[in-house]
Amino acid sequence: MTAWLECSVEVDQEAVESVAEVLARYGYNGGVVVEPSWTPGDEGPEFRYDPSRPSVLRTYLPLDAQSEEARQRIEQALWYLGHMRPVGPLQVRTLAEEDWANAWKEHYTVMHIGARTVIVPSWLEYEARPDDVVLRLDPGMAFGTGLHPTTRLCLSLLEQYVQPGMRTLDLGTGSGILAIAAAKLGARPVFALDNDPVAVQVAAENVAHNGVHKVVEVAEGSLGAGRRMGHWLSGDFGEEVPPQPAVPGEAPHTFALIVANLIARVLITLADDLAANLEPGGILISSGIINTREAEVTSALAAAGLHLRERHVEGEWVALVHQG
Amino acid sequence: MAKKLVGVVKLQLPAGKATPAPPVGPALGQYGINIMGFVKEYNEKSAAQAGSIVPVEVSIFSDRSFTAKLLTPPAADLLRKAAGAQKGSGTPNRTSVGQISRVQLRQIAEQKLADMNALDLEGAEKILAGTARSMGIKIVD
Numbered sequence: 001m002t003a004w005l006e007c008s009v010e011v012d013q014e015a016v017e018s019v020a021e022v023l024a025r026y027g028y029n030g031g032v033v034v035e036p037s038w039t040p041g042d043e044g045p046e047f048r049y050d051p052s053r054p055s056v057l058r059t060y061l062p063l064d065a066q067s068e069e070a071r072q073r074i075e076q077a078l079w080y081l082g083h084m085r086p087v088g089p090l091q092v093r094t095l096a097e098e099d100w101a102n103a104w105k106e107h108y109t110v111m112h113i114g115a116r117t118v119i120v121p122s123w124l125e126y127e128a129r130p131d132d133v134v135l136r137l138d139p140g141m142a143f144g145t146g147l148h149p150t151t152r153l154c155l156s157l158l159e160q161y162v163q164p165g166m167r168t169l170d171l172g173t174g175s176g177i178l179a180i181a182a183a184k185l186g187a188r189p190v191f192a193l194d195n196d197p198v199a200v201q202v203a204a205e206n207v208a209h210n211g212v213h214k215v216v217e218v219a220e221g222s223l224g225a226g227r228r229m230g231h232w233l234s235g236d237f238g239e240e241v242p243p244q245p246a247v248p249g250e251a252p253h254t255f256a257l258i259v260a261n262l263i264a265r266v267l268i269t270l271a272d273d274l275a276a277n278l279e280p281g282g283i284l285i286s287s288g289i290i291n292t293r294e295a296e297v298t299s300a301l302a303a304a305g306l307h308l309r310e311r312h313v314e315g316e317w318v319a320l321v322h323q324g
Numbered sequence: 325m326a327k328k329l330v331g332v333v334k335l336q337l338p339a340g341k342a343t344p345a346p347p348v349g350p351a352l353g354q355y356g357i358n359i360m361g362f363v364k365e366y367n368e369k370s371a372a373q374a375g376s377i378v379p380v381e382v383s384i385f386s387d388r389s390f391t392a393k394l395l396t397p398p399a400a401d402l403l404r405k406a407a408g409a410q411k412g413s414g415t416p417n418r419t420s421v422g423q424i425s426r427v428q429l430r431q432i433a434e435q436k437l438a439d440m441n442a443l444d445l446e447g448a449e450k451i452l453a454g455t456a457r458s459m460g461i462k463i464v465d
Contacts, residue, residue, distance in 0.1 A: 017455040
């Protein structure tokens with residue numbers, strides 16, 4: 001696991017932008033964190049910034065042969081800035097990836113979604129009621145905790161559409177959450193594909209923990225055009241990657257149900273491949289669609305010959321159900 | 325009942341190219357947000373501005389849900405572009421890297437006002453002038 005150097009500095013309001021510019025010059029991926037001072041408002045989500053108190057700025061350097069030199073350069077630049085306005089001392093500490101990769105788990109609890117789906121973190125106990133569909137999950141660094149609206153929309157729609165014995169594809173499976181839900185609702189066989197090898201490993205573990213490994217097959221890959229895409233969550237979307245081996249779940253198989261919790265752009269690119277892999281009358285649940293791009297996705301799927309059955313919205317996110 | 329707000333963090337990230345690596349992981353992991361959930365949301369919202377640094381304001385609530393609101397480009401970026409400079413000066417009190425006019429300063433203030441902790445346009449201009457000075461960018465009449 002990579003270790004990192006976290007560089008933090010406390011500055012007053014007027015120095016935030018100039019110090020951020022210095023940190024962005026050296027920080028990994030040009031990324032800078034600004035933790036402004038704020039006070040809660042009267043009503044829940046409201047807040048106001050408090051410009052009279054300082055902000056904390058952070059950036060991160062991969063701990064390697066160059067990190068010490070970069071740290072010195074940051075310190076030097078801040079020293080010059082310090083002549084013009086107050087800038088706190090540069091504080092440095094080392095961080096291991098585990099420190100944050102698992103931090104969120106403390107807050108991850110049992111969640112009820114849809115009518116009877118229950119997500120139980122794999123490290124917690126839960127006494128199931130007779131009707132519950134229990135998913136035991138450890139999403140690790142993969143997408144799909146059930147917390148995000150795009151996942152919740154899919155889980156509710158799976159409850160509604162899965163019929164026993166439906167041949168199902170979960171495209172971009174992430175943590176495997178949707179494939180496992182489909183299997184527990186009676187779908188079989190279920191193919192779970194992802195371009196991200198980390199997701200494939202996490203999904204396979206979750207499938208095994210849920211005892212659906214005889215029903216769900218997890219593999220690295222995608223459909224048609226998706227195989228050239230690489231892993232969009234890591235930011236290398238659109239770059240050419242070497243062709244991947246054929247995977248189960250590819251054409252000429254056809255599916256009674258496809259669930260694709262992706263993003264608008266990928267859904268548009270894959271519209272024809274999704275339609276080609278759906279059996280006549282089959283159901284496509286597409287999600288991860290930001291509301292501003294819904295129209296583009298709808299017309300791409302219509303152009304691919306699919307018929308819109310319904311749409312569901314949660315916050316800024318839209319999920320669509322189409323029939324082949 | 326309204327959800328309780330537990331944290332507000334701003335991140336400056338390359339549009340459409342955020343990853344779970346720092347600064348995203350450590351900044352948000354400590355609040356209990358699933359990092360991939362944020363990465364997916366940020367990259368999708370900022371995809372159209374690929375090639376720029378797009379700041380995002382993340383509000384985190386007690387149930388570990390979050391909202392991500394894109395902000396205007398960093399003032400430093402706007403000032404640098406207006407001055408035609410590649411980067412800020414390493415020694416701003418000695419070396420100047422470029423200059424901008426009062427009119428340009430006002431334009432940037434107008435663009436940034438909504439996202440700044442300034443009461444009015446004048447206050448925003450004052451902060452931006454300070455930023456320009458500390459980057460080694462001169463303001464000329």
